[in-house]
Amino acid sequence: MPDFFRRKPTFNREDVSAEDGPVVPDGLWVKCQKCKDLVYSKDFERWFRVCPKCDFHARLSASQRIEYVLDSGSFEEWDRGIVTSDPLEFSANGDVYREKVKSTTRKAGQPEALVTGRGRIRGYDAAVAVTEFRFLGASMGSAFGEKFARVVERAVDQRLPFISISNSGGARMHESTFSLMQMAKTTAALSRLGEHKLPHISVLTDPCYGGVTASYAMVADVIIAEPGAMVGFAGPRVIEQITRQKLPDGFQTAEFLLEHGMIDMISRRSELPGTLSLLLLHYADAFLGRHQPGYAMSGQSRNGEAR
Amino acid sequence: MSTTTPAWERVQLARKADRPHSLDYVNALINGFVELHGDRRHSDDPAMIAGIGAFNGRTVMAIGHQKGSNTRENLDRNFGMPNPDGYRKALRIFRHAEKFGFPLICFIDTPAADPGLGSEERGQATAIAENLLALASLRVPSVGVVIGEGGSGGALAISVTDRLLMLENAVYAVASPEACAAILWKDSNAAPQAAEALKLTAQDLKRFGIIDEIVPEPEPAHDASDATIQRTGEAIERHLGEIEAIADRPAGIDRLLELRYEKYRGIGAWVDEQEELIGELPVGVPGTSTPESTSD
Numbered sequence: 001m002p003d004f005f006r007r008k009p010t011f012n013r014e015d016v017s018a019e020d021g022p023v024v025p026d027g028l029w030v031k032c033q034k035c036k037d038l039v040y041s042k043d044f045e046r047w048f049r050v051c052p053k054c055d056f057h058a059r060l061s062a063s064q065r066i067e068y069v070l071d072s073g074s075f076e077e078w079d080r081g082i083v084t085s086d087p088l089e090f091s092a093n094g095d096v097y098r099e100k101v102k103s104t105t106r107k108a109g110q111p112e113a114l115v116t117g118r119g120r121i122r123g124y125d126a127a128v129a130v131t132e133f134r135f136l137g138a139s140m141g142s143a144f145g146e147k148f149a150r151v152v153e154r155a156v157d158q159r160l161p162f163i164s165i166s167n168s169g170g171a172r173m174h175e176s177t178f179s180l181m182q183m184a185k186t187t188a189a190l191s192r193l194g195e196h197k198l199p200h201i202s203v204l205t206d207p208c209y210g211g212v213t214a215s216y217a218m219v220a221d222v223i224i225a226e227p228g229a230m231v232g233f234a235g236p237r238v239i240e241q242i243t244r245q246k247l248p249d250g251f252q253t254a255e256f257l258l259e260h261g262m263i264d265m266i267s268r269r270s271e272l273p274g275t276l277s278l279l280l281l282h283y284a285d286a287f288l289g290r291h292q293p294g295y296a297m298s299g300q301s302r303n304g305e306a307r
Numbered sequence: 308m309s310t311t312t313p314a315w316e317r318v319q320l321a322r323k324a325d326r327p328h329s330l331d332y333v334n335a336l337i338n339g340f341v342e343l344h345g346d347r348r349h350s351d352d353p354a355m356i357a358g359i360g361a362f363n364g365r366t367v368m369a370i371g372h373q374k375g376s377n378t379r380e381n382l383d384r385n386f387g388m389p390n391p392d393g394y395r396k397a398l399r400i401f402r403h404a405e406k407f408g409f410p411l412i413c414f415i416d417t418p419a420a421d422p423g424l425g426s427e428e429r430g431q432a433t434a435i436a437e438n439l440l441a442l443a444s445l446r447v448p449s450v451g452v453v454i455g456e457g458g459s460g461g462a463l464a465i466s467v468t469d470r471l472l473m474l475e476n477a478v479y480a481v482a483s484p485e486a487c488a489a490i491l492w493k494d495s496n497a498a499p500q501a502a503e504a505l506k507l508t509a510q511d512l513k514r515f516g517i518i519d520e521i522v523p524e525p526e527p528a529h530d531a532s533d534a535t536i537q538r539t540g541e542a543i544e545r546h547l548g549e550i551e552a553i554a555d556r557p558a559g560i561d562r563l564l565e566l567r568y569e570k571y572r573g574i575g576a577w578v579d580e581q582e583e584l585i586g587e588l589p590v591g592v593p594g595t596s597t598p599e600s601t602s603d
Binding site for chain 1: 420422423424426427428429430431432433435436437439440442443444459460463464467479480481482487490491492493497500501504505506507512515517567568571572574576577578579580
């Protein structure tokens with residue numbers, strides 16, 4: 001249907017930020033970033049912020065992600081107080097990192113780019129780490145790395161499987177080599193998890209680049225991506241600038257990665273809890289002993305009470 | 308060199324084309340070095356060299372990024388930027404060293420991992436990540452030396468070692484000063500300021516506890532190649548000797564892995580402000596989570 005027949009919604013562009021997901025003109029309708037179609041906002045929320053018309057998966061905050069994936073009321077947050085101490089006393093062009101952390105904490109509603117803890121997915125217990133992209137592009141600084149190492153170490157202590165859900169721009173420039181070393185730190189923690197036969201399931205969401213993909217996110221036992229998520233090492237703009245190569249259509253999308261054998265599967269957002277819980281059930285044999293009914297049943301009954 | 312040499316000057320020195328590169332070190336320090344090629348998956352990456360030989364009387368495996376000394380060589384070596392095949396060759400050598408119990412010596416000298424189309428197709432991020440994982444639990448002693456440029460994840464992929472040394476005029480950072488300047492200053496001409504802010508010199512990284520020793524360059528390496536290589540060899544021997552002594556005790560390798568874990572586990576600068584954060588996370592509490600797009 002031609003767009004010019006449609007009444008233009010009136011809204012103030014300054015009130016909304018295009019980065020954070022679809023634009024909501026008057027609170028009732030959401031404009032899809034991809035197909036530009038209008039969707040009734042309640043429908044959009046009910047569809048887990050996925051456009052019902054074109055299947056575009058909008059970015060989520062860490063708290064939305066936790067709400068969508070974990071059983072209601074099951075999340076227990078860990079180490080919320082771990083924040084960066086600005087080791088380099090970094091400032092660029094008059095922009096002071098310490099101040100930026102303060103303002104971004106207010107904007108993102110999170111004190112760091114990673115939220116960690118434990119929770120249940122359809123009754124199955126797991127340790128979880130979820131990135132907050134609005135916090136400096138979920139870049140990996142010292143506090144991020146520390147929280148990650150701690151959640152993995154606690155997963156080992158409590159014999160929990162581990163699920164990471166990531167999107168990230170990569171390294172945190174403001175912490176330079178400290179940031180770089182978090183790649184080694186997070187991966188080293190995962191090597192311990194593996195020694196204890198606890199699975200790591202990594203969920204890649206849009207966009208996922210650099211330091212995160214070149215470390216913990218790509219060394220999981222199972223790697224799942226959301227449809228259309230952009231995932232890679234170097235960003236497409238950088239590649240085009242440096243190599244002057246024309247990049248093919250669909251380059252670095254989840255579908256491209258699946259085709260090239262880099263991930264196990266693509267899971268739609270609405271199906272993710274089901275996929276994760278099924279995998280957790282299968283891996284339970286490894287970390288609880290064969291055919292342990294207790295894992296699923298205790299989880300489900302507790303979950304039933306919670307609801 | 309003086310300790311007050313500006314960071315940008317160090318970057319220039321670290322990048323000098325006539326500075327000794329990995330093969331110069333390997334050929335001078337490792338007797339009867341036999342270069343081993345190929346990742347057994349797809350190709351042989353000339354930007355990453357590897358092989359076996361005798362270092363001060365013991366067999367070791369050596370790996371290094373390989374830059375060229377002139378434009379022609381650099382085109383052949385892709386300016387020392389490995390593709391996934393290079394990292395998978397390194398991984399093969401890690402496993403090889405582990406199988407035979409040979410110590411591992413890594414020479415780090417790369418501007419970055421290759422950012423090309425083919426590299427992405429073959430999983431550059433995965434290749435680097437798998438190396439980090441393998442090095443974290445590799446059951447042989449390992450020493451790394453940053454001899455020139457330590458550029459981001461591409462450098463880290465062969466530098467998660469028991470001991471990490473750095474030449475006085477080498478640099479090691481999460482991004483090149485040019486890239487950092489382009490992103491944070493919106494002006495790549497601000498690279499000298501970015502170099503300063505990134506705290507990428509050996510002196511900074513020693514102060515932060517990220518590296519274990521600085522190998523001095525009384526004269527810059529490009530002016531005193533032989534002396535620099537010799538001094539580097541002595542430093543490697545000292546550190547290798549120390550960690551071999553740990554590894555040779557009963558259950559020594561487990562102890563070494565513990566120490567390696569603690570070394571990387573401990574890097575970071577953070578504080579716990581739990582007491583000051585009284586605000587509760589609104590997730591999981593029915594009715595409190597709201598869609599951000601309306602308010603943001």
